[in-house]
Amino acid sequence: MNPGPTQSRDITNVLKLYRLVEKGEDPRKEADVAAQSAYYHSGIGTYKRSFQASVAEYAKSFGRSMDMAIALSFKSTVIDAYTWLSETYRKGDRIFLFSFSRGAYQARTLSAMIDKVGLVHRNNEWQIPLAYQLYANADTSPRASDNTETFKEVFSRDVRVHFVGAWDTVSSVGLSRGELLPKTVDGMTHVCHFRHALALDERRVKFLPEYAHGGERPSQLRMDSRSFTDTKEVWFAGTHSDVGGGTGDSRSTNRGPALDWMLFQAESAGLRFQNSEAAFKSKLGEYQDHQNKVNKSLDKWFWWLPEYLPLQRLLYMHDDREGKGKATTRRPHRGEGRVILPGQTVHPSVWMSKGLGTAEYTPHARARLLDGKLSDVHFWRELRGADYLRPDGTLNEWKELYVDDLINNLVEHYVSDALMTPDKKK
Secondary structure, three states: OOOOOOOOOOEEHHHHHHHHHHOOOOOOOOOOOOOOOOOOOOOOOEEEEEEOOOHHHHHHHHHHHHHHHHOOOOOHHHHHHHHHHHHHHOOOOOOOOHHHHHHHHHHHHHHHHHHHOEEOOOOOHHHHHHHHHHHHHOOOHHHHHHHHHHHHHHHHEEEOOEEEEEEEOOOOOOOOOOOOOOOOOOOOOOEEEEEEEEEEEOOOOOOOOOOEEEOHHHOOOOOOHHHHHHEEEEOOOOOOOHEEOOOOOOOOOOOHHHHHHHHHHHHOOOOOOOOOOOOOOOOHHHHHHOOOOOOOOOOOOHHHHHOOOOOOEEEEHHHHHHHHHHHOOOOOOOOOOOEEEEEEEEOOHOOHHHHHHHOOEEOOOOEEEOOOOOOOOOHHHHHHHOOEEEEOOEOOEEEEEOHHHHHHHHHHHHHHHHHHHHHOOO
């Protein structure tokens, strides 16, 4: 791992989380607690370069800019991480993957590759490029699928990734959204736990999000053929870099709601963090009257150019009947807000925030309602409040919940209702 100097770069949530992970043997020396091994690759989406740089620095960073634009290193980054896992993994280990932006799509690709071709046995690294090729072509024909299964049986261990944590996944590596790799937009059902933090205020067409189900809503709870799967996508205030980190503060201890949420989710799934840092927000009270500070998405003139080009993009119609969930358009984007689909939720730091639905803060994203229409500002005004329940006692499906708070909320609601019942009968 060689992330390079950080003085002139803004550290994203990926590196902040990596710094917090407990590495090596458990310092508490608890019985039956295995050591944690960590791998870090400074690939796409790890750093955001400072805009203030000399002409010489811009010349040096041209290759990095090209990498960000067309992801020339996409395959090699996935193979590097896969190689490390194949040499490090031992039976019974749990694999956690985290990444941001286009790197998040690489993490999803890596998890899908492991599911399709398995994890090759140690000392077989020369087989890994072939493994990637077999995975990438697995869905092109029945014969290709058979070849993938044969490779997995002969060369690999059958391994399931335990947890994938993604901040604002972006899959496009060229001018338009191209063909996606196998099992990256099928609900992420091949992993045990998938957590996806999404940005409410990102408006750039080149940063349209790649949801777990692509452009569709999850029609029902989907179960992996082998065991339970757990997919959750949650929206946070801010732009792409607000949610993924890298907006001007390089202090690794400065955590926003999207990082805190991911840390809590990963810790709940079994990942250990350093004791001195493991105080993650997980209660509603932490976000009462939270004030969201949001940067502008289209703040540079050059970001507006693609907004008026006929680039192919998803419509996010959410209805999978007649393929509507995969429907695309080439209509110019013109800086439109993102679309929130049913099945996704909004984090408490948003729906408990100060002034939600007013001039103080109204997210740019709009919800795709069950009738197919897009929401307006009234959606955010109605969402504001500390209660998970609507006045009729039903659960508000748009609100991200914490189990302890939900239980307390339900108890308070029904106890209050029971106490009021005698009065109603009088």
